[in-house]
Amino acid sequence: MKEAVLLLQDGTVYKGISIGAVGTTTGEIAFNTGMTGYQEIFTDPSYYGQVLVMNTSHIGNYGVHNDEVESEGIKISGLVVKKFSKTYSRVDAGLGLQEYLEKNKIVGISDLDTRSLVRHIRDSGVMNAIISSEEIDIERLKERLSKVPSMEGLELSSKVSAVKKEVHGSGGYKVALLDLGVKENIIRCLIERGCQVTTYPLRTKAEEILSSDAQGIMLSNGPGDPSAMKDTIEQVKKLVDSGLPVFGICLGHQVIALSQGLSTKKMHHGHRGINHPVLNLITGKAEVTSQNHGFVVDEDSLKSNPNIEITHRHLNDDSIAGIRLKDRSVFCVQYHPEASPGPHDSRYLFDDFVGKITEHTKNTISIEK
Numbered sequence: 001m002k003e004a005v006l007l008l009q010d011g012t013v014y015k016g017i018s019i020g021a022v023g024t025t026t027g028e029i030a031f032n033t034g035m036t037g038y039q040e041i042f043t044d045p046s047y048y049g050q051v052l053v054m055n056t057s058h059i060g061n062y063g064v065h066n067d068e069v070e071s072e073g074i075k076i077s078g079l080v081v082k083k084f085s086k087t088y089s090r091v092d093a094g095l096g097l098q099e100y101l102e103k104n105k106i107v108g109i110s111d112l113d114t115r116s117l118v119r120h121i122r123d124s125g126v127m128n129a130i131i132s133s134e135e136i137d138i139e140r141l142k143e144r145l146s147k148v149p150s151m152e153g154l155e156l157s158s159k160v161s162a163v164k165k166e167v168h169g170s171g172g173y174k175v176a177l178l179d180l181g182v183k184e185n186i187i188r189c190l191i192e193r194g195c196q197v198t199t200y201p202l203r204t205k206a207e208e209i210l211s212s213d214a215q216g217i218m219l220s221n222g223p224g225d226p227s228a229m230k231d232t233i234e235q236v237k238k239l240v241d242s243g244l245p246v247f248g249i250c251l252g253h254q255v256i257a258l259s260q261g262l263s264t265k266k267m268h269h270g271h272r273g274i275n276h277p278v279l280n281l282i283t284g285k286a287e288v289t290s291q292n293h294g295f296v297v298d299e300d301s302l303k304s305n306p307n308i309e310i311t312h313r314h315l316n317d318d319s320i321a322g323i324r325l326k327d328r329s330v331f332c333v334q335y336h337p338e339a340s341p342g343p344h345d346s347r348y349l350f351d352d353f354v355g356k357i358t359e360h361t362k363n364t365i366s367i368e369k
């Protein structure tokens with residue numbers, strides 16, 4: 001067993017055992033409270049640039065399956081776990097997690113007190129961190145860590161967005177999806193509802209999307225600071241102003257808010273897990289949701305736009321979890337209704353989106369007649 005060390009920006013040191021690839025990695029440290037679905041979590045593009053702590057004590061015991069990915073390859077920059085299993089018991093798993101991490105060159109550390117670490121993050125807030133299994137000199141690691149930029153001000157969607165336009169499915173509803181770092185299950189959920197989804201790279205101009213046959217626009221999840229995406233915000237404003245139905249998830253939600261003159265802010269330690277309670281203010285019903293975000297729409301900024309209505313709230317801290325425009329078919333949520341393996345409480349939002357597309361199409365035909 002090879003020794004590894006985890007150093008936090010505030011000087012806190014944890015020692016453990018190396019897992020995954022041997023090397024050194026850096027990123028913003030964050031924790032996920034989910035008890036299952038580690039492969040979907042690791043491949044979620046929204047985690048790009050983050051060292052991830054898994055709260056559940058055993059990771060790796062059911063291996064890796066080819067169908068349980070949200071993008072091509074692992075997107076986290078490093079992994080921290082309590083107990084790591086190099087063997088797996090699931091019959092249809094194609095690979096062990098150790099081999100999967102090595103294949104993707106992901107550096108990790110195990111056998112440390114993750115409960116203590118998570119409490120420290122909850123108390124002190126997220127910060128940058130470095131994991132190394134090749135260098136254990138703390139002073140040298142501190143020097144390297146000091147050069148890692150803060151997540152605030154970083155535009156990271158360009159690191160994970162598609163490089164070319166692609167068409168998925170063959171349904172009758174035409175959806176243009178602006179890829180800010182899309183999870184595959186967003187596309188699957190739309191296809192299941194009869195949509196043909198055309199994904200567009202991050203830098204695509206609104207004019208190109210609006211000149212297509214799109215009947216609705218989807219803005220995906222993604223990593224980084226939304227306020228750093230100046231050009232994307234400008235393009236999204238044009239999409240919102242087009243009159244087409246628009247649905248945003250996570251980073252897409254934040255960019256829609258910014259396009260309407262609202263602001264976002266960095267959270268103390270973010271929301272990441274599959275057990276976050278949200279209240280739908282329209283129906284009065286609560287939903288258990290999957291979340292992964294370190295920024296949130298600043299509620300104070302809503303005063304600048306009376307056309308914005310809050311539709312969902314996070315029940316743990318009362319933060320904004322969803323908004324809609326009062327005069328247009330534009331709505332968005334901070335969490336992940338496409339969550340895989342779950343929960344599925346919020347899948348109705350995709351049905352609502354398709355319903356808005358149907359209504360808008362009928363109204364357009366009536367006007368043309």
